[in-house]
Every structure is written in C-alpha cells, then in structure tokens.
Amino acid sequence: MAEAEDKELRARKDRERDELYALDISGVEWHSAPGTEAHEERVEIAYLPDGAVAMRSSLDHNTVLRYTEAEWRAFVLGARDGEFDLESAAERSGGDVE
Template identity: 55%
Template sequence: MATETATTPETGGKLRPDLSGAEWRSGSRTAGDVEIAFVDGLIAMRDGRDPDGPALIFTPAEWRAFVLGARDGEFDLG
C-alpha cells in the first residue's frame, strides 16, 4: 500500500501508513473481531474476518475520542 501525504502534525505529514508489515491485535481470540495496529504514529482498525479489506486510520487524538466515546456508551444501540 502506498503512503499518501497530507498535513497531519501527529505523523509528520503521513496520512496513511504502509500496513503490509503491521502487527494486528484483537481483543479476543475469536476470529472475526475488530483488529487494531499501531503504525507510524497512527492507529489502524480493520475487520478481522476480512484482513485484506480496507482499514480505518485514526490519529492519536481521533482514537482517544473514539475510545472515550465507546466507554461512555456513545455508540450503544439501545
């Protein structure tokens, strides 16, 4: 995957890291979970059932907001 560039202070201009050598981690041992990887100062998130599919890329500030929102129930369906 080629690296795109943009003005992102947290990453020195890199918007999309090269994920080819990323170490993906899952919250459980069950296949199909969400997986994350920390690469080039960014956080990548993908569907573990489709490892060759797209990944969402977060800056550290975006990731923190996402995690805090999840903890606060912001994304609960009910």
C-alpha cells in the same frame, strides 16, 4: 480571520490524513479482543507511529481505516462513556438498532 483559520486547520488535517494513509503498514501486528476465535468476525487494530491506529475487520483485510492519535482518543473516550452502546443508540433514535 476565522475563515483563514478554518482553511489552515482543514489543510493540516488533510496533510495528516494523507501522511497516515501513505504509511506502509504491511508489517504491523494486528490485535483483537481476547476470547475470539480465528473464524469469528471481529475488529482488529494495529498501533501506528505517533499514536495513530489502524482498524479493520478480521474478515476483510483489504479495508483498513486509519485514525490519528486525537481521533482514536476521542473514539475510545466516547466508547467508554457509552456513546456507541446499542441500547443508547436505540433510545436516541427512538427505535430498534440492528
């Protein structure tokens, strides 16, 4: 039973990903953190339908990652909890993080 549920979940996630990447995002509005200059590298995000989000580097507009609402929510909550803080990452790995 669990195997069938896992297959169904995987198929649903694959469909969601395929639909997300099939979206035409050529006209979306990109947002970045305030206070950054146009020439500085920064993360930009665009809000997509159904709560999804696209993310790219300001210096590489051709590489765009897309996240479902659930994936983005999990990331934002993790960031708020410090899961991605450089100091915490160094402590967890026992070394320096560059």
